[in-house]
Amino acid sequence: MLKTPFPLSEVYRLLEPGPVVMVTTACKGRTNIMTMSWHTMIEFEPPLVGCVISNRNYSFGNLESTGECVINIPTVDLAKKVVGCGNCSGRKVDKFKKYNLTPVSASCVKAPLIDECYANLECKIVDRKLVAKYNFFILEAITAWIDKSQKNPQTIHHQGKGTFRVDGETIKLPSKMK
Amino acid sequence: MLKTPFPLSEVYRLLEPGPVVMVTTACKGRTNIMTMSWHTMIEFEPPLVGCVISNRNYSFGNLESTGECVINIPTVDLAKKVVGCGNCSGRKVDKFKKYNLTPVSASCVKAPLIDECYANLECKIVDRKLVAKYNFFILEAITAWIDKSQKNPQTIHHQGKGTFRVDGETIKLPSKMK
Numbered sequence: 001m002l003k004t005p006f007p008l009s010e011v012y013r014l015l016e017p018g019p020v021v022m023v024t025t026a027c028k029g030r031t032n033i034m035t036m037s038w039h040t041m042i043e044f045e046p047p048l049v050g051c052v053i054s055n056r057n058y059s060f061g062n063l064e065s066t067g068e069c070v071i072n073i074p075t076v077d078l079a080k081k082v083v084g085c086g087n088c089s090g091r092k093v094d095k096f097k098k099y100n101l102t103p104v105s106a107s108c109v110k111a112p113l114i115d116e117c118y119a120n121l122e123c124k125i126v127d128r129k130l131v132a133k134y135n136f137f138i139l140e141a142i143t144a145w146i147d148k149s150q151k152n153p154q155t156i157h158h159q160g161k162g163t164f165r166v167d168g169e170t171i172k173l174p175s176k177m178k
Numbered sequence: 179m180l181k182t183p184f185p186l187s188e189v190y191r192l193l194e195p196g197p198v199v200m201v202t203t204a205c206k207g208r209t210n211i212m213t214m215s216w217h218t219m220i221e222f223e224p225p226l227v228g229c230v231i232s233n234r235n236y237s238f239g240n241l242e243s244t245g246e247c248v249i250n251i252p253t254v255d256l257a258k259k260v261v262g263c264g265n266c267s268g269r270k271v272d273k274f275k276k277y278n279l280t281p282v283s284a285s286c287v288k289a290p291l292i293d294e295c296y297a298n299l300e301c302k303i304v305d306r307k308l309v310a311k312y313n314f315f316i317l318e319a320i321t322a323w324i325d326k327s328q329k330n331p332q333t334i335h336h337q338g339k340g341t342f343r344v345d346g347e348t349i350k351l352p353s354k355m356k
Binding site: 035039042083168178 | 219226261334335337338339
């Protein structure tokens with residue numbers, strides 16, 4: 001997929017709707033992919049993202065020790081792979097291989113981008129104050145990429161237990177909101 | 179709307195998809211409504227919700243001083259009111275009156291439920307550690323209500339600047355995920 005840089009000031013527009021994302025990490029030559037829905041924007045610019053990554057997950061250790069990850073945003077055509085990645089552990093499985101996903105080198109972090117995702121946010125941890133108590137990390141997106149050819153990407157939203165709502169209609173209302 | 183109690187263990191299924199919500203507060207006899215999209219689940223049970231409520235908002239002071247609020251989840255038919263509430267301040271306007279919304283007494287907090295919303299979560303602040311730095315509150319949902327007659331509520335997801343994606347198709351995939 002041809003990706004172009006995406007302005008950091010607009011990153012909130014990708015995450016604020018609450019899509020399921022895939023977090024990639026790399027540590028000691030091993031990469032991993034984790035499916036994640038518990039995230040929120042914390043600040044517009046620099047774009048800060050808060051997210052829960054459980055210490056039961058293999059990705060937790062990778063993120064903790066490298067301080068880096070990529071947030072990859074999949075569209076509905078990847079739903080089966082998204083669920084697959086959420087149902088096995090990087091301790092046992094190379095998920096890029098198992099799910100035939102393509103790792104692409106990031107520009108600022110060691111974790112790879114997932115090529116098949118329409119947007120990728122390279123992130124560094126900026127606050128660990130709530131990690132011990134809630135596994136809650138605050139990340140800063142330092143570089144962002146998008147596939148501009150996808151004019152209306154349909155993301156998916158997890159309602160628990162493998163049930164997802166797919167993006168439907170778009171509505172636009174007059175608003176002063178950012 | 180007839181509301182029945184909703185199990186706290188299932189609250190994550192309402193918020194994890196990332197819908198726009200309306201936060202209600204009450205302080206010194208004055209209520210307010212704030213439109214919010216920056217929230218995430220933090221824990222399944224008791225259900226903990228992290229959210230950003232800016233100190234520029236009138237609701238910030240209400241929440242800070244009472245420690246309580248209600249998270250109300252609107253469906254797409256309320257979209258205009260949702261945007262309206264996001265575009266004016268409770269300092270100047272009684273939003274329940276202006277937008278013809280109905281306040282209903284909560285059972286455990288002083289903030290009112292918005293009757294027109296299909297689900298309501300009565301919340302108390304449980305952690306203020308990141309409030310000073312990020313306006314980030316951690317709330318516990320202590321009581322939850324739902325309108326069971328709505329079998330397929332369509333929530334809305336803010337993409338910024340008054341643009342929303344409406345819930346579309348539902349897909350279900352075999353999953354071990356909660």
